[in-house]
């Protein structure tokens with residue numbers, strides 16, 4: 001039984017989650033908390049061309065509930081993170097394989113994968129670039145686009161992560177892999193994966209899985225959640241959050257101000273932080289979408305053309321606090 005059970009829509013239908021219901025999901029950090037008891041959020045993110053997404057997602061995770069953030073990323077993103085947020089521990093992509101990523105009641109953990117990984121369209125171009133680079137001399141393994149972003153690599157991350165996992169950006173192309181879908185199907189309860197496609201990524205997933213890509217958002221989100229055994233957060237002017245069992249929760253609190261590059265990376269890190277704190281995947285998705293929407297509104301106040309993703313990132317803590325005050 002969870003707080004959202006009170007409003008759970010029947011299979012195949014949907015309901016809007018009001019901010020008051022989301023406010024009930026905000027955790028109160030206990031007075032005797034320590035950094036590990038608040039959870040470790042690990043991010044396997046960023047690529048040569050998109051180090052910024054690694055910075056935005058990792059900083060977003062650091063601004064919410066979890067107590068410890070570790071970013072496995074490229075050398076450029078590591079340098080940027082050291083400068084912008086030295087409390088975040090940084091490692092290279094390759095060292096993800098050297099560590100166990102296990103959940104536990106006293107040390108919850110979650111892994112966010114794919115922010116800043118190139119999409120398949122962009123990756124085709126990068127692979128052509130890589131073949132040219134290889135002809136002139138082999139680049140370092142951690143900087144090869146295909147090394148971190150391939151379906152095989154995503155499958156290895158899933159195998160090594162016995163904890164909640166969120167897949168975003170270029171990692172969503174791995175939904176086309178039968179091996180990846182088989183690994184996702186084994187995940188249940190707290191380890192059910194969360195995926196965060198925008199409408200373009202959802203159309204690509206639908207095509208790869210031979211689903212009807214012309215469905216309206218609620219039906220498309222439900223179809224993807226069921227076909228991939230994940231909680232699908234389909235991102236657009238609303239966020240449509242579907243469970244593998246076929247219910248859809250709608251967060252319609254967003255604003256056009258969020259239509260700006262990088263805001264999706266902020267959402268991924270925010271939800272990752274809530275997952276790492278120990279919040280169940282559906283609740284983390286709903287609460288994360290509400291906090292993100294509220295941060296977008298706060299950051300956009302009085303701005304004719306809206307905020308940047310960095311502005312939204314900066315407002316996350318106050319947005320979460322605004323929810324907390326609703327219930328007190």
Ligand SMILES: NC(=O)C1=CN([C@@H]2O[C@H](COP(=O)(O)OP(=O)(O)OC[C@H]3O[C@@H](n4cnc5c(N)ncnc54)[C@H](O)[C@@H]3O)[C@@H](O)[C@H]2O)[C@@H](O)CC1
Nearest residue numbers: 050051052053115116117118119169170198199200261262
């Ligand atoms: N500073 C950074 O490093 C940034 C990195 N980003 C990351 O970079 C990677 C690649 O991003 P790209 O922008 O190249 O790839 P996208 O997958 O976002 O865009 C590729 C194509 O998808 C379609 N599309 C995109 N958004 C859509 C929407 N909301 N509705 C319908 N169709 C849509 C468009 O046709 C677009 O040309 C992703 O991992 C993304 O998370 C972005 O978040 C932007 C900022």
Ligand SMILES: Nc1ncnc2c1ncn2[C@@H]1O[C@H](COP(=O)(O)OP(=O)(O)O)[C@@H](O)[C@H]1O
Nearest residue numbers: 198235236237254255258259261262263264265
């Ligand atoms: N018109 C809009 N109204 C409300 N929210 C929006 C609108 N456009 C985009 N968003 C939100 O902004 C975010 C954009 O994410 P995404 O497309 O993945 O961007 P990026 O990949 O650049 O980070 C999503 O959370 C989405 O719901």
